[in-house]
Each structure stands twice: as C-alpha cells, then as structure tokens.
Amino acid sequence: MAAEKSPSERICAHMNAQHSSSIHDYALFFARLPSSLARTATLTSVSTEKLTLTITSAHGATSTVNIPLHPPMADLGESRERLVALAHEAMEGLGRSRYTVTRWVPPGPLGAVVSAAVCFGYWSFWNGAVQFARGGFVREYIFMGGLDAVAAVLAGYCKVFFCGILAIHVAECVWMQNTRLPKHSVFTGSALWWKWIAATFIEGIGSVKRFDGEVRRLQAEGKKAH
Incomplete structure (x- = not known):
C-alpha cells in the first residue's frame, strides 16, 4: 500500500499540475530568475516559512531556490490563501493584472x-x-x-x-x-x-x-x- 502523501507533497503536486504559470511567476518575481530558468521551476516543498523551487539549467543540472514567507504561516492550512496572494503579488509586480483572460469571446x-x-x-x-x-x-x-x-x-x-x-x-x-x-x-x-x-x-x-x-x-x- 502506497504511503499517504504529506500535506506539502499534496500541495506541490496540485500546484505543479494545475498552476505551473503561478510557479513561473514566483520564480521570476520573488526569486528574480531569468525567464529561461523560471520556465523550468517546479514547486518541491512548502513549509510554514518558505517555498522551495527546483530549477533545471540548460545543461540539465538542478538546484533549489527558497522563497521566504513573510510573515510565516501558522500551519499549512493557510497555504491556499497564501499561494493565491503570492500569485497576485507576482503578477502585478510583473506588470500583469490578476484578472486572467482564458477565453475568446466571438462577435455578436x-x-x-x-x-x-x-x-x-x-x-x-x-x-x-x-x-x-x-x-x-x-x-x-x-x-x-x-x-x-x-x-x-x-x-x-x-x-x-x-x-x-x-x-x-x-x-x-x-x-x-x-x-x-x-x-x-x-x-x-x-x-x-x-x-x-x-x-x-x-x-x-x-x-x-x-x-x-x-x-x-x-x-x-x-x-x-x-
């Protein structure tokens, strides 16, 4: 029987699968990574005090980047709200609106x-x-x-x-x-x-x-x- 995933693992799996664009923004805005590296970022750990991203260089080498959380979370139950707030902060810091258009509206x-x-x-x-x-x-x-x-x-x-x-x-x-x-x-x-x-x-x-x-x-x- 497979071991149950930890809260951090569940959060990372969800973010990497459903919100990869937000992780890319975290890497660009908070970690100040160039776009070429930010595109490779994955969320590998979430704690009450930091997010840990793993990035991959053009040569295949991996490294980690930590994004401190200020203030720290009381527990990981706050993670959804905090990650959404960080995504909005990153988007606006990068000159984009938090309102993401995801569809084309045909003419009347x-x-x-x-x-x-x-x-x-x-x-x-x-x-x-x-x-x-x-x-x-x-x-x-x-x-x-x-x-x-x-x-x-x-x-x-x-x-x-x-x-x-x-x-x-x-x-x-x-x-x-x-x-x-x-x-x-x-x-x-x-x-x-x-x-x-x-x-x-x-x-x-x-x-x-x-x-x-x-x-x-x-x-x-x-x-x-x-």
Missing part, C-alpha cells in the same frame, strides 16, 4: 456584420481595378451599375484605400497587444492570442471592446467571490 450579430463588411472591403479594394469597372461585381451589384464618379475615384485610388484599411487594423492589433493581451496573461503566439489578434485585425475596435467586457466580467466575479 453587429460584430459579424462589421467583420463581413471589412473582409468585403479588403477584397474589393485589392481587386479595385476590376471590381469598380464595368462588369465588376461591386460596380454591377452593389452600385447597381451607377455611381460612375464614385466608382472612378475608388478604382483610381483602390490601393490607397486598401493600404489605409490595412494600416488602421494593424494599428488596432498593436494597440491590443501593447495595452491588453500580455497584461491579462494572453501570451504572444498562444492559440488564444491568435484568436484575439485575428478578430482585432478583421473587426477592429469591436474586438477590443469585447476583450474589455471580458475583463469587466472577471472583475465582477472577483468582487462577488470576496
């Missing part, structure tokens, strides 16, 4: 219409010399064969309009990245990051507003929990 009906319109705009202006000329889809079915002066201007400056739309939406993606995504632990290159960036590139400000709405939802849930 209006957002879907805007996305379709933007995609149609990209397509129309990229092929503007054809689309705004006689026989082109836009000229014949959107402009109903009329609006000759408007069609002539759009055909003549189609690449300018295309580049303008592209520049605006790229700028919105940069804005989203610089002010929101990493702050709320949507890490660059992750599947979730690609969803939010792609939605922002297509839809623009509507995607940014949905992201802000998701953060407000998390904040409201946090207040209810307290």
Whole structure:
C-alpha cells in the first residue's frame, strides 16, 4: 500500500499540475530568475516559512531556490490563501493584472456584420481595378451599375484605400497587444492570442471592446467571490 502523501507533497503536486504559470511567476518575481530558468521551476516543498523551487539549467543540472514567507504561516492550512496572494503579488509586480483572460469571446450579430463588411472591403479594394469597372461585381451589384464618379475615384485610388484599411487594423492589433493581451496573461503566439489578434485585425475596435467586457466580467466575479 502506497504511503499517504504529506500535506506539502499534496500541495506541490496540485500546484505543479494545475498552476505551473503561478510557479513561473514566483520564480521570476520573488526569486528574480531569468525567464529561461523560471520556465523550468517546479514547486518541491512548502513549509510554514518558505517555498522551495527546483530549477533545471540548460545543461540539465538542478538546484533549489527558497522563497521566504513573510510573515510565516501558522500551519499549512493557510497555504491556499497564501499561494493565491503570492500569485497576485507576482503578477502585478510583473506588470500583469490578476484578472486572467482564458477565453475568446466571438462577435455578436453587429460584430459579424462589421467583420463581413471589412473582409468585403479588403477584397474589393485589392481587386479595385476590376471590381469598380464595368462588369465588376461591386460596380454591377452593389452600385447597381451607377455611381460612375464614385466608382472612378475608388478604382483610381483602390490601393490607397486598401493600404489605409490595412494600416488602421494593424494599428488596432498593436494597440491590443501593447495595452491588453500580455497584461491579462494572453501570451504572444498562444492559440488564444491568435484568436484575439485575428478578430482585432478583421473587426477592429469591436474586438477590443469585447476583450474589455471580458475583463469587466472577471472583475465582477472577483468582487462577488470576496
């Protein structure tokens, strides 16, 4: 019969399996480790006075780092609350919010219409010399064969309009990245990051507003929990 795990072992197993990102943050913020080492950190011991992390170098050598607890815990029954508080302190110390966005919110009906319109705009202006000329889809079915002066201007400056739309939406993606995504632990290159960036590139400000709405939802849930 296997020996029952100690409280420290149970806590470490849970943290390593379910909260590895928090351990990474502990290593970055409290232990001041470089990211390359912090990524390897595992929690190997919890006492009332300290956390012990084990890290692995690029050459496979292991070493331990201790993170003192101030004030010490009365017993390990306080560990959950203390570890959560440390995770929040580390996240905010690293410039991230405690409110972690973990899902992508799809657009509503209006957002879907805007996305379709933007995609149609990209397509129309990229092929503007054809689309705004006689026989082109836009000229014949959107402009109903009329609006000759408007069609002539759009055909003549189609690449300018295309580049303008592209520049605006790229700028919105940069804005989203610089002010929101990493702050709320949507890490660059992750599947979730690609969803939010792609939605922002297509839809623009509507995607940014949905992201802000998701953060407000998390904040409201946090207040209810307290």
